[in-house]
Amino acid sequence: MENSLSTMIWFAFLGGLILNAMPCVFPMLAIKILSVLKTSEHSLTKVRMSGIAYTVGVILTFLVFAFAIIIIKNTGQSVGWGFQLQNPVFILGLSVLFVLIGFNFLGFFEVSLPSRMVPQSLQNKDGIIGEFWAGALVAIVATPCSAPFMASAIGYALSQSPLTILLVFTSLGLGLASPFLILTIFPKLSKYLPKPGNWMVLLKEIFAFPMFATSLWLFWVYGKQKGVDGVVWLLAAVVAISLFVWVLNTSHFKRRGKWIVAILALVMTGFSINHSLDQKIKKQTGSVEVDDRGLEWHKFSPTIVKELLDSGKKVFVDYTADWCVSCKANEKVIFSSNLVKSELIQQNFALVKADWTSEDDIITESLESFGRSGVPLYLMYGGESHNDEPLILPQLLTPDVFINHMNEIK
Numbered sequence: 001m002e003n004s005l006s007t008m009i010w011f012a013f014l015g016g017l018i019l020n021a022m023p024c025v026f027p028m029l030a031i032k033i034l035s036v037l038k039t040s041e042h043s044l045t046k047v048r049m050s051g052i053a054y055t056v057g058v059i060l061t062f063l064v065f066a067f068a069i070i071i072i073k074n075t076g077q078s079v080g081w082g083f084q085l086q087n088p089v090f091i092l093g094l095s096v097l098f099v100l101i102g103f104n105f106l107g108f109f110e111v112s113l114p115s116r117m118v119p120q121s122l123q124n125k126d127g128i129i130g131e132f133w134a135g136a137l138v139a140i141v142a143t144p145c146s147a148p149f150m151a152s153a154i155g156y157a158l159s160q161s162p163l164t165i166l167l168v169f170t171s172l173g174l175g176l177a178s179p180f181l182i183l184t185i186f187p188k189l190s191k192y193l194p195k196p197g198n199w200m201v202l203l204k205e206i207f208a209f210p211m212f213a214t215s216l217w218l219f220w221v222y223g224k225q226k227g228v229d230g231v232v233w234l235l236a237a238v239v240a241i242s243l244f245v246w247v248l249n250t251s252h253f254k255r256r257g258k259w260i261v262a263i264l265a266l267v268m269t270g271f272s273i274n275h276s277l278d279q280k281i282k283k284q285t286g287s288v289e290v291d292d293r294g295l296e297w298h299k300f301s302p303t304i305v306k307e308l309l310d311s312g313k314k315v316f317v318d319y320t321a322d323w324c325v326s327c328k329a330n331e332k333v334i335f336s337s338n339l340v341k342s343e344l345i346q347q348n349f350a351l352v353k354a355d356w357t358s359e360d361d362i363i364t365e366s367l368e369s370f371g372r373s374g375v376p377l378y379l380m381y382g383g384e385s386h387n388d389e390p391l392i393l394p395q396l397l398t399p400d401v402f403i404n405h406m407n408e409i410k
Contacts, residue, residue, distance in 0.1 A: 005164060008153045009171045015150030016175025019142050022325070025176070027207040028138045031105070032180050044187065050131045051184025055177040057135025062173035063166065065139075070162045085323040086359045088225045088277060092234060094140070095218035098211045099238055100245070101137075105208035109249050135177060141214075142176060154373040221323045224357055226279045233276035240268035293335050295344075300354035300363060305381065313350040314382025314409050317390070319367060319375045321356040327376040330397045337399040343406055349382075382409040 020029050032054065065084070084090045103109060150172070157168035183189055223231040244265035247258055287299050298304050300317065308315050320327040334340055344351070354363045356375050367377060370392065378393035393405050 004156065005160075005167070008156045008168055012150065012153035012157075012168045012171040013175035013178075015153055016172040017178055019150075019176050020179055022142070025138060025142050027210045028134075028141060029179065031204060031207060032134060032138075033183065047184050047187050049128055051181045053128045053131035054135040054138075054184075055174070055181045057132040057137075058139045058177040059135075059170055059173035061136040061139035062169045062176075066165050066169035069158065070165055073158070085221075085321070086357065088222060088230075091218055091222045091225065091323070092237075092273065092276065095215045095222060095234065096238060096241060097137075098141070098215040098218065100241070102208040102211035102215070103242075103245055105204050105211060107205070109245050139173060139176065156371065158368070158373045218323075221357070224322045225281065226276065227281035230276050230279035230281070233272050233279065237269050237272035237276065240265050240272055244269065291335075293341070295335060295341065295351055297351045297353040300352050300366075302362075302366065305352060308350040308352070309381055313348050314380065314406075315350050315352055316344075317352045317354060317377075317379040317381070319354040319356060319363065319372075319377035319379075321375050323357060324375045326395060330376060330378075330395075334397050334399060334402050340399050340402055343403050347406055347409075349406070380405060380409050 019025050068084075153168050153172070157165045219231055219234065222234060226234075244262055247253060247261045247265065250258075253261065287304070288296055289299075290296055297318075298308065300319075305315055305317065318327075318331070320331065322328070343349075354360075354366065356363050356367075367373065367375070370377060370379075376395055378395075378397070379390040380393065381390045391405060391408060394401065
């Protein structure tokens with residue numbers, strides 16, 4: 001057991017490290033590295049304090065997720081990595097947050113805390129509080145992503161004691177924070193980075209657009225949960241928040257008029273968010289749906305998998321979610337391949353989709369039965385001994401890898 005725990009802690013660290021290269025995290029990390037370039041001429045203590053504050057923000061945020069999972073598990077419910085993304089409120093907040101980050105990167109506004117809210121001992125620490133919240137933000141925006149090694153580590157942790165869950169999530173956070181932490185502990189490494197200059201401002205502004213693109217993707221995910229009307233009201237909230245940001249930073253209003261417009265913008269924001277969350281989407285009642293690639297997908301249940309196998313078919317089960325970046329990338333690569341589609345037909349495969357976009361206890365329990373805590377998970381069943389354990393595919397797929405695994409099902 002101790003060897004397993006140490007291995008999974010190491011896996012969690014590697015998974016967190018790899019998360020830095022994911023599209024939802026990399027722009028944020030790049031901005032933090034730019035901040036090192038700006039502060040590299042300051043005292044070594046200040047630079048290192050910024051790295052420590054950032055790391056504490058990352059780790060504490062992951063520990064908040066861990067405690068939430070422990071509490072939910074203790075109520076008898078099933079839960080896994082990314083469970084918060086099944087909540088439309090979280091998706092709504094995250095999408096608006098990315099819009100605001102984009103505005104911040106473009107220089108429309110800067111976030112600063114009133115001096116009375118910051119202890120005197122920290123006021124001259126070059127934004128220690130800001131570094132802490134930057135780390136927390138990076139941890140939050142990393143939640144839609146899943147990296148290699150993460151699935152095994154978190155899946156293992158969720159089946160163990162609360163202490164194990166906390167240890168694994170701490171290691172995950174440390175892995176995510178480690179590149180920036182190392183750079184601040186050893187600032188001489190920054191000499192291998194480009195010299196500071198106007199290109200840093202340009203790069204920061206360019207990174208605003210991946211933030212807006214991420215918001216666009218989150219709007220789409222929210223639409224899957226709340227429908228078109230829900231997205232329209234969400235966009236109305238974004239417009240109202242944009243008005244709020246603009247009016248606080250413009251000089252075209254006197255102080256009194258500025259606050260009147262700002263308060264009206266906040267009221268409009270609350271009104272729009274309330275209407276957005278009130279929207280409901282009609283759930284599909286059929287057991288089979290055809291996707292935009294012409295492939296038929298059965299809605300997941302353990303029963304339907306058994307029925308398809310009993311009818312003589314091989315079965316591919318795709319555990320996925322609309323908010324899972326890795327899932328959507330794999331699906332695009334695999335099922336856009338004509339060779340894969342022809343092999344599916346030739347080898348008599350049936351396709352089953354376990355959609356975990358919204359909370360689903362049956363899918364969560366099924367994931368847990370394979371030692372997984374989140375998506376993606378890919379299974380292949382079939383052959384003469386189809387009651388045997390399924391073949392588990394890698395989390396990163398190519399058409400060749402997919403077809404090779406199809407050929408293993410005899």
